[in-house]
Amino acid sequence: MPQYLNKRQLKKIGFKKIGKNCKISILTRGYNLDCALGDNVRIDDDVVLKGKINIRSNVHIARGCTLSGGEKGIFLDNFSTLSNFCQLFTKSDDYFLPGVSGGTLNESKQKKFCNIHNKKIKIGKSVIVGTFSVILPGANMGDFSSAGAFSLINKKIKSGYFFSNLETKNTKLKKRNLLKLNNIYKKAIIN
Numbered sequence: 433m434p435q436y437l438n439k440r441q442l443k444k445i446g447f448k449k450i451g452k453n454c455k456i457s458i459l460t461r462g463y464n465l466d467c468a469l470g471d472n473v474r475i476d477d478d479v480v481l482k483g484k485i486n487i488r489s490n491v492h493i494a495r496g497c498t499l500s501g502g503e504k505g506i507f508l509d510n511f512s513t514l515s516n517f518c519q520l521f522t523k524s525d526d527y528f529l530p531g532v533s534g535g536t537l538n539e540s541k542q543k544k545f546c547n548i549h550n551k552k553i554k555i556g557k558s559v560i561v562g563t564f565s566v567i568l569p570g571a572n573m574g575d576f577s578s579a580g581a582f583s584l585i586n587k588k589i590k591s592g593y594f595f596s597n598l599e600t601k602n603t604k605l606k607k608r609n610l611l612k613l614n615n616i617y618k619k620a621i622i623n
Contacts, residue, residue: 434458442469446481451489466501470510483522488557490620494518504550509557509575511617520567523550556591558617576613 437445437456446465447456454469459477467481470489475481479493483501488510493499496517499506504522514520525533526547534546542548551570555561559573562581573579574591582598589595592610 488512494563501553502550504552504569506553506555508555509559511558511620512555513560514555515561515563515565515581517563518561518565518567520553522553522569523548524569525549558613561585562596576608576610576617578608 435458437458437460439450442450442456445462447462447467447469449468451469451471451473453471454473456473456475457477457479460475461480463480463482465481465485466483467485467487469487470491472490473487474491475493476495478496480498481501482499484503484505485499485501486505486507488508490511491508492513494514494516497514497519499520500522502523506520506522508514525531526549529547531547532545534542534548537546549569553567553569554572556573556575556577558576560578561567561573562579562583564581565579565583565585568584568586570587571585572588573585574589574593576592577589578594579585579589580594580596580598583596585595592608592613594608
C-alpha cells in the first residue's frame with residue numbers, strides 16, 4: 433500500500449499546483465481546498481487542510497496539524513516547519529465580545545450575531561513553530577523567527593526572534609543572529 437498520495441489524488445482533494453518530490457501522506461485530508469505546493473514538501477499523517485493555502489518549497493507539516501485557511505489564506509514560505517499538532521486558523525470567533533459562536537451559522541447570520549476575526553496568516557522563510565502551538569487570524573511570523581512549544585501566536589513576530597508564552601508571567605522574545613541564519617539559509621537552497 434502506498435504511503436503518499438499521487439498527483440491525481442492530490443488534485444482530486446484540491447491541490448492546484450504540485451511541485452517536484454512532494455511527499456503527502458495518504459492520511460492527509462482536504463476540505464474546500466485551494467492549495468499550491470512548491471518542491472520537496474512533506475506533509476505527515478492526520479493533517480487537515482481547509483480553504484486557501486500556499487505552501488512554498490522545503491516545507492514540513494508534521495503529524496496532526498490543522499490549517500484552516502478559509503478565504504483569507506495561509507502562506508508558508510520556504511523551509512518553514514510546523515511541529516506536531518499545530519493549529520492555524522484564519523477565522524475565529526471573538527471569545528471576549530458578546531455574541532454567539534458562528535461555527536454552525538451561515539454568513540449573513542454570522543455578521544448579525546457573531547464577532548468574528550477573519551485575517552490572513554503569514555509564516556516567513558525558515559520559521560519553526562513548536563508542537564501544540566496555535567496560530568490565530570492575522571498572525572505574521574517574520575523570516576527566521578521561531579515559536580516554542582504550546583505558544584499562542586496572534587500578532588507579528590519580528591524576523592529573527594524566538595517567541596514563547598509558555599511561562600505565565602512573561603512572554604519571551606529573544607533576538608537571534610539574523611545574518612548567520614540568512615547565510616545558512618542561502619547555503620541550504622544552493623545545495
